Amino acid sequence: MAHRRRAGERWPNKTQDEAGPLCYALAMQIAKDAVVAINYTLKDDDGKILDTNEGKDLMHYLHGHGNIVPGLERALVGKSAGDKIEVTVSPADGYGEYDESRSFEVPKSELGPQVVPQKGAVLTMRGPNGAGMPVTILKVKMKTVVLDGNHQLAGRNLHFSVEIRRVRKAKKEELAHKHAHGPGGHAH
Numbered sequence: 001m002a003h004r005r006r007a008g009e010r011w012p013n014k015t016q017d018e019a020g021p022l023c024y025a026l027a028m029q030i031a032k033d034a035v036v037a038i039n040y041t042l043k044d045d046d047g048k049i050l051d052t053n054e055g056k057d058l059m060h061y062l063h064g065h066g067n068i069v070p071g072l073e074r075a076l077v078g079k080s081a082g083d084k085i086e087v088t089v090s091p092a093d094g095y096g097e098y099d100e101s102r103s104f105e106v107p108k109s110e111l112g113p114q115v116v117p118q119k120g121a122v123l124t125m126r127g128p129n130g131a132g133m134p135v136t137i138l139k140v141k142m143k144t145v146v147l148d149g150n151h152q153l154a155g156r157n158l159h160f161s162v163e164i165r166r167v168r169k170a171k172k173e174e175l176a177h178k179h180a181h182g183p184g185g186h187a188h
């Protein structure tokens with residue numbers, strides 16, 4: 001005689017919890033050519049927040065193409081959506097060691113008429129290949145300014161808290177451009 005279900009009876013006679021879900025979606029892991037969406041907060045050694053995307057769009061980046069600092073990129077390998085990591089990145093794996101030789105002095109007249117030189121201000125200089133290079137004003141003298149070509153975070157330990165929100169395959173166009181597209185990525 002065939003088993004007949006009474007109304008409301010589950011068959012097989014197990015609750016969903018005992019049986020587990022019917023399907024598992026395999027979470028995609030972070031590897032080269034994945035587009036990864038993260039929330040992040042970056043702090044210095046004193047716990048001061050240097051940068052965060054909290055309250056803004058998720059940050060999207062293309063993994064494995066040097067779009068984020070090497071130490072963080074390495075720590076994210078193999079992680080998937082829902083994972084959270086805390087990682088401390090040394091200067092060598094971050095924005096580089098502080099290099100004294102990257103400061104130089106230029107006449108104020110070279111700064112362009114609209115620039116009022118102030119200590120700590122960040123300017124964009126035209127580099128040798130035409131690309132913009134950020135420099136920080138270290139010192140303002142009578143006729144010259146001392147500029148610092150180090151990245152502002154050079155020589156600093158970087159303490160990252162990162163929550164991985166989404167991991168997907170990159171589109172062809174993103175691979176060709178070597179960066180992620182869409183909100184939180186490149187918009188163009």
Ligand code: ZN
Nearest residue numbers: 177179181186
């Ligand atoms: Zn692009």
